[in-house]
Structures are given as structure tokens and as C-alpha cells.
Amino acid sequence: QVQLVESGGGVVQPGTSLRLSCAASGFTFSSYGMHWVRQAPGKGLEWVALISYDGSVKFDTDSVKGRFTISRDNSMNTLYLQMNSLRPEDTGVYYCAKGGPRRAADLDYWGQGTLVSVSS
Amino acid sequence: QTVVTQEPSLTVSPGGTVTLTCASSTGAVTSNSYPNWFQQKPGQAPRPLIYSTSNKHSWTPARFSGSLLGGKAALTLSGVQPEDEAEYYCLLYYGGAQMFGGGTKLTVL
Numbered sequence: 001q002v003q004l005v006e007s008g009g010g011v012v013q014p015g016t017s018l019r020l021s022c023a024a025s026g027f028t029f030s031s032y033g034m035h036w037v038r039q040a041p042g043k044g045l046e047w048v049a050l051i052s053y054d055g056s057v058k059f060d061t062d063s064v065k066g067r068f069t070i071s072r073d074n075s076m077n078t079l080y081l082q083m084n085s086l087r088p089e090d091t092g093v094y095y096c097a098k099g100g101p102r103r104a105a106d107l108d109y110w111g112q113g114t115l116v117s118v119s120s
Numbered sequence: 121q122t123v124v125t126q127e128p129s130l131t132v133s134p135g136g137t138v139t140l141t142c143a144s145s146t147g148a149v150t151s152n153s154y155p156n157w158f159q160q161k162p163g164q165a166p167r168p169l170i171y172s173t174s175n176k177h178s179w180t181p182a183r184f185s186g187s188l189l190g191g192k193a194a195l196t197l198s199g200v201q202p203e204d205e206a207e208y209y210c211l212l213y214y215g216g217a218q219m220f221g222g223g224t225k226l227t228v229l
Contacts, residue, residue: 059216106171
């Protein structure tokens with residue numbers, strides 16, 4: 001069965017960096033686009049970034065441009081989110097999600113999330 | 121600044137029918153927006169319900185259906201059950217980037 005397990009969250013100070021990981025299993029990781037989605041405490045979902053199956057195409061939301069980088073290692077079945085210059089408003093639960101078989105825009109499986117807290 | 125708008129809250133009686141909508145500030149939502157719908161209950165990860173406008177996942181109950189309605193994406197729940205009380209989010213595609221709506225809090229009362 002499909003499993004996505006996020007890790008790497010924690011409490012950090014503003015301006016610092018953090019790298020999140022998402023370990024995938026139960027499907028051919030190298031065949032699917034992957035997403036990061038976040039949710040601030042008590043707030044709605046925010047789409048963060050997408051990477052194509054082979055890593056050649058990436059998109060991200062305006063609020064993280066130039067600070068966050070999505071990447072993947074298909075040999076390790078792992079998705080990453082490198083987060084630099086962190087701000088308090090980046091605080092929240094970060095989920096990785098798998099893109100669908102027909103198009104990456106269809107999110108079909110989600111992990112349980114990892115909590116990032118940015119505070120001085 | 122693109123905005124995706126959903127009803128903040130709706131209330132429905134058990135056994136009733138309710139339609140949630142999802143509008144885009146850029147214009148009409150079409151099938152090329154590949155609307156997705158997700159259900160989220162407190163303390164849980166979102167659960168996918170509908171993809172590409174109207175397609176159900178293997179786990180999606182039959183009472184949930186997706187469509188396009190008057191330039192918006194729509195999620196209809198027919199024969200609502202108490203366990204359908206949750207937050208519902210739509211997700212639209214914008215040629216690469218994607219955006220969630222603000223969510224609809226559905227109360228079953």
C-alpha cells in the first residue's frame with residue numbers, strides 16, 4: 001500500500017534553515033509527480049510546491065519563491081523540501097502528497113505531516 | 121493575486137443534500153482547472169475525495185459527486201451522514217502552480 005512518511009520538522013528560529021524529507025513506499029516513486037502542502041495552525045491548506053516525476057519541472061507558490069526548493073532522489077524514493085530564510089508565517093504542518101497516475105495535479109495520497117515551528 | 125473562494129460554512133440535516141462550490145478570481149472554473157476535493161477532520165490529514173472535476177477515488181463513498189456548475193467547481197453530498205461533518209477544500213490548477221480554496225466547514229445538524 002502507498003505510504004508517505006514526512007520527517008525533519010522541528011522548532012527553529014527565524015532566518016534559519018530546515019530540510020524536510022518524505023519517504024515513499026508502496027508505489028513506483030520515480031513515475032509520479034510529488035507535492036508539498038502546508039497548513040498553519042487553525043488555518044486552511046496552502047499548496048506549496050510540485051516536482052515532476054523526473055525532477056525536471058518544478059513549480060511553487062509565490063510566498064516561498066527564492067526561499068524554498070523542492071527536490072527528489074528517485075534512487076532513495078525520497079522527496080525533499082529545503083526551506084531557507086524561515087519566517088514565523090512558515091509555521092505549520094507540512095504534508096507531502098503524491099500526484100495521480102493521469103496527471104500530477106490530482107493528489108491521491110497524503111502523508112500524516114511534520115510540524116515546523118518558526119519562533120524566536 | 122489569484123483567489124479561490126468557497127463558502128465559509130454550510131449546515132445540512134442528516135439525510136439531506138448539500139452542494140459546496142469553488143470559484144476562481146481569474147474567471148470560470150473549467151475541466152482544465154482539474155478541480156480536486158478533499159475532506160479534512162480535526163487532527164487528521166486531508167482525505168482525497170474527487171479528482172479532475174468528477175472522478176472518484178476507490179475509497180470515495182457514492183454519496184459524494186463532483187461537477188462544474190455555473191462557472192464553478194461543485195461538490196455535492198446526497199444523503200448526508202453524521203460522519204460527513206468536516207472541513208472541505210477544493211484545489212485548482214493554474215498551468216503548473218495550484219491553489220486551495222479557503223475551505224467550507226460543513227455542519228450536520
